[in-house]
Amino acid sequence: MANITIDRIQKAFGATRALEEISLEVHDGEFLALLGPSGCGKTTLLRIIAGLETQSGGRVLIGGRDVSALPPRKRGLAMVFQNYAVFPHLTVAENIAFGLRMAGADKARMQRQVERAASLLHIGPLLARYPAQLSGGQRQRVAVARALAVEPAVLLMDEPLSNLDALLRLEMRAELKAVLAASGTTTIYVTHDQTEAMGLADRIAVMHGGVIEQIGGASDIYHRPRTRFVGGFVGSPPMNFLRLPVRGGQVALGGLTLPAPATAAEVVLGLRAEDLQPATPQDGFAFELRVAEPLGSHLLLTGTTEGQLMRVVVPYADGALPQPGQVLHLRPNLDRLNWMDATSGVALETRA
Amino acid sequence: MTPVWRRGLLWCGVAVLCAWTLVPIYLLALGAFGGREIVSQWPKPFLPLGLSLDTVGAFLAIDGVWRATWVSVQAAAMCMVLALLLGVPAGYALARFRFAGAGSYRLLILMTRAFPVAILALPLTVSFINLGLYDTPFGVALLHAVLAVPFATLVCASLFQGIPAELEEAAWVFGCSRFTGFLRVVLPLALPGIAAASIFAFVLSWNEVFAASVLTVRHRTLTAYLLSVLSESPLHVQFAGGLILIVPSVLFIFLVRRRLFAMWGIGNR
Numbered sequence: 001m002a003n004i005t006i007d008r009i010q011k012a013f014g015a016t017r018a019l020e021e022i023s024l025e026v027h028d029g030e031f032l033a034l035l036g037p038s039g040c041g042k043t044t045l046l047r048i049i050a051g052l053e054t055q056s057g058g059r060v061l062i063g064g065r066d067v068s069a070l071p072p073r074k075r076g077l078a079m080v081f082q083n084y085a086v087f088p089h090l091t092v093a094e095n096i097a098f099g100l101r102m103a104g105a106d107k108a109r110m111q112r113q114v115e116r117a118a119s120l121l122h123i124g125p126l127l128a129r130y131p132a133q134l135s136g137g138q139r140q141r142v143a144v145a146r147a148l149a150v151e152p153a154v155l156l157m158d159e160p161l162s163n164l165d166a167l168l169r170l171e172m173r174a175e176l177k178a179v180l181a182a183s184g185t186t187t188i189y190v191t192h193d194q195t196e197a198m199g200l201a202d203r204i205a206v207m208h209g210g211v212i213e214q215i216g217g218a219s220d221i222y223h224r225p226r227t228r229f230v231g232g233f234v235g236s237p238p239m240n241f242l243r244l245p246v247r248g249g250q251v252a253l254g255g256l257t258l259p260a261p262a263t264a265a266e267v268v269l270g271l272r273a274e275d276l277q278p279a280t281p282q283d284g285f286a287f288e289l290r291v292a293e294p295l296g297s298h299l300l301l302t303g304t305t306e307g308q309l310m311r312v313v314v315p316y317a318d319g320a321l322p323q324p325g326q327v328l329h330l331r332p333n334l335d336r337l338n339w340m341d342a343t344s345g346v347a348l349e350t351r352a
Numbered sequence: 353m354t355p356v357w358r359r360g361l362l363w364c365g366v367a368v369l370c371a372w373t374l375v376p377i378y379l380l381a382l383g384a385f386g387g388r389e390i391v392s393q394w395p396k397p398f399l400p401l402g403l404s405l406d407t408v409g410a411f412l413a414i415d416g417v418w419r420a421t422w423v424s425v426q427a428a429a430m431c432m433v434l435a436l437l438l439g440v441p442a443g444y445a446l447a448r449f450r451f452a453g454a455g456s457y458r459l460l461i462l463m464t465r466a467f468p469v470a471i472l473a474l475p476l477t478v479s480f481i482n483l484g485l486y487d488t489p490f491g492v493a494l495l496h497a498v499l500a501v502p503f504a505t506l507v508c509a510s511l512f513q514g515i516p517a518e519l520e521e522a523a524w525v526f527g528c529s530r531f532t533g534f535l536r537v538v539l540p541l542a543l544p545g546i547a548a549a550s551i552f553a554f555v556l557s558w559n560e561v562f563a564a565s566v567l568t569v570r571h572r573t574l575t576a577y578l579l580s581v582l583s584e585s586p587l588h589v590q591f592a593g594g595l596i597l598i599v600p601s602v603l604f605i606f607l608v609r610r611r612l613f614a615m616w617g618i619g620n621r
Contacts, residue, residue: 052521072524085522089540102527150526 002063002076002153002186003028004049009058011044011210018044020210021058031180031187033201035194037233040207042190043158049188050156051075062154073102078152080160084143086131092118092142093127099150117145120179137168144176148183155180157189161196173199194234198222206230223272225338228345231270237300237311240271243342244306253306254285256331261339261348268345270338273300273313279331287312287328292321301328377598383591384408411592420577423489424558425600427573430493431557432550435500439549442501443508444534448517458509461502469495473566480567487568495563500553507552511545512538555601 004026011019019041026032034042047053049060051072059068067075078099086095094101096114105113118124121141131139140160147155160176161169177200180187191197197204198218205215206229214226225231231239244251246260246267253269260267278284287310289303299316302309312330322328339348384407411417445451446458476495477486485491515538523533539546564576572580578593585593 050521050525052524071529072521073527073529077525079522079525081518081522083516083518085516085518087519087522087537089537098523099526102532146526 003030004154004186004188005059005061005064006045006049007059007061009045009048009060010056011041011048011053012056018210019048019055022210022212024205024212024215026186026188029184029186031189031200031202033197033204034188034190034207035192035197035204035234036207037192041210042192042207045207046156046158046188046190049154050077050079075154076152077154077156078147078150079156080143080147080158082159082162084131084136084139084163086139086142086146088131090130091127092123092129092131092134095131095142096127096145096149098146103150113149113151114145117149120148121145121175137164137172140164140172144179148179148185151183152185155185155187157187159191160189162191162193169196176200194236198234206233208233223336224347225270226347228268228270228340231338231340235272237273237313239338240273240310241340242269242271242306242308242310243267244269253332254329255280255282256285258337262341264342266342267348268340268342270340270347271310271332272336273311274298275333275336276312276314276330277333278314279329281329284329284331287330289322289326289328290324292324294321303328305330377595377602380591380595380598383588384411384595386588388586388588407588407592408596411589411596414581414589416572416577416581417574420572420574423492423568423571424574426489427492427496427564428554428557430490431496431500432553434493434497435504435553436546436550438497438501439504440508440546442505443510444512444538446505446509447512448520458506461505464498465502469499469563473563477566487571489571489573491567492564492573493557495567496557496560497553499560499563500556503552503556504549507545507549508542511542515541551604554604558601559597 004024006022006024006026009019009022010017022041022045024032034045036042044053048055051067051070055068059066061067062075062077086092087098090098093114096117097110100110100113114127115124118127121144123138123141123145126134126138126142131142134142140163144160161172164172173196189197189200198221201218203215203217204221206213206221208227208229214221214230216224221230221234225234225239228241231241242253244253244267246262246265249260249263251258251260251267251269285305287301287303287305289301291302293300293302294316295313297316298313299321301312301314301322303312304310340346341348385404386407388407442461446454480486480491485494519537519541520533523537524530528536558573559575560573561575561579564573565579568576574597578597582590582593
């Protein structure tokens with residue numbers, strides 16, 4: 001059992017506060033992604049869990065054991081680094097065996113584990129080589145194999161795919177998912193790439209400015225962002241936000257009248273670009289098109305509604321492109337409305 | 353530029369560099385092996401004719417040369433060890449830790465070279481006599497180490513800085529303490545540079561003559577001994593002494609040259 005409990009972890013670098021009281025529970029065998037833009041504190045949090053950085057306050061528990069004051073080697077975890085960090089003076093086999101050797105494993109076990117990890121990551125034929133003779137993708141595989149070879153209770157990954165080119169990244173992502181699902185290791189995966197987080201993780205923690213804005217499954221995060229930041233950061237194109245006035249408990253959006261979720265003078269309506277359908281002027285709102293971009297099976301339309309920027313994705317078969325300046329009428333999917341407070345940007349609860 | 357030109361320039365550079373180091377050694381060797389006549393002969397014969405080991409033999413037969421050589425080897429080896437014992441940890445601290453005064457520490461290390469040994473000689477002699485270090489190889493090594501440590505420290509600092517911290521962190525995650533991580537990951541990667549620093553310390557001590565002359569009387573290092581003995585010897589014997597002095601430096605550097613040039617991944621492992 002290796003669940004991870006992060007209990008009110010704080011970190012300050014001098015006067016700058018990198019992490020504000022973060023609490024988080026990662027279940028045994030779960031794959032959690034820490035997602036956020038650079039500087040949001042996700043790597044700092046990971047390094048604190050690893051013991052490579054010292055927290056300013058709070059505790060880290062792994063498998064119920066308080067490891068807050070322990071050095072990395074005593075925490076029972078393995079890590080994959082952003083720049084691979086494979087040891088250049090050791091062969092691939094020695095690299096993979098490094099953790100086991102340090103743990104004092106016997107020769108037979110070492111060899112077995114090295115071979116297993118190497119075959120899992122398809123680097124069996126490279127065992128005798130030095131890292132300098134490997135490509136970036138192969139080095140990444142060595143780094144993952146080295147981490148898996150020790151059969152860690154907890155695996156930490158710090159943007160492991162960010163140095164690979166796009167195609168390789170896609171390939172490694174699928175492979176990682178299969179390998180990790182088979183091993184059942186509790187994994188924390190730091191990334192700024194939302195498609196990586198959504199594709200790999202059981203749950204995603206979206207971080208921003210040293211706090212976790214939302215934790216949830218991929219679809220939860222995507223369809224029900226808890227803050228305006230999450231809606232804007234996750235998804236491509238980002239969620240649309242319309243600032244609308246409230247009049248008499250109702251919000252008017254073109255020909256639509258929607259019940260206001262709050263008594264404030266203004267609310268923000270968050271709408272996903274693909275949650276909009278063509279409509280008539282009576283049951284929809286006007287959208288003035290500026291640019292239409294074909295994306296293969298879909299069409300990305302950029303324009304304005306009520307004078308505010310809006311992006312819409314509609315299915316697109318062959319045919320004429322809508323022309324800039326054209327006014328379209330759209331209606332939102334009423335199940336997919338995301339109301340947010342106009343000042344705080346926090347989602348307003350509209351249903352229980 | 354055409355490749356032919358580039359190659360030409362490259363070989364010109366190589367030739368100049370080789371001449372720069374080899375011609376003096378050649379002349380020295382000529383004087384040492386050629387005997388009395390060649391030293392004063394001009395133009396010198398290009399090919400050394402009538403070589404003999406007589407002069408070198410005569411030189412080696414000078415009373416006390418072997419003992420002085422042994423003292424020199426002891427002092428240089430101790431100087432090397434001391435320079436590394438102090439320079440490697442100090443360099444590591446400079447490279448890996450942020451501490452108050454790191455910048456001025458760096459400067460102060462260099463400042464130790466600013467003290468002229470000539471001024472320190474008398475007080476040092478007095479304290480060495482009091483401490484029982486006077487006229488011992490260790491005393492000489494101590495002073496030479498002072499001269500060698502700044503270089504060793506700064507070289508090691510830049511070596512360690514060049515090794516990504518992530519490698520060390522990986523070592524810690526996979527079971528190393530800071531010390532074992534240093535031994536297993538940082539040290540092997542820094543070895544070529546550390547070898548260079550240690551050779552420098554050795555050669556510095558081997559070649560240093562002033563402090564060695566002041567701090568010893570009977571147990572002189574080779575340079576100090578030769579300085580006092582050879583000043584009255586004939587020229588060709590002085591040449592023989594000079595040649596024998598540079599042999600260990602050249603040999604030592606030759607032996608570790610692969611460590612000096614081998615860059616990880618490029619060198620032939």
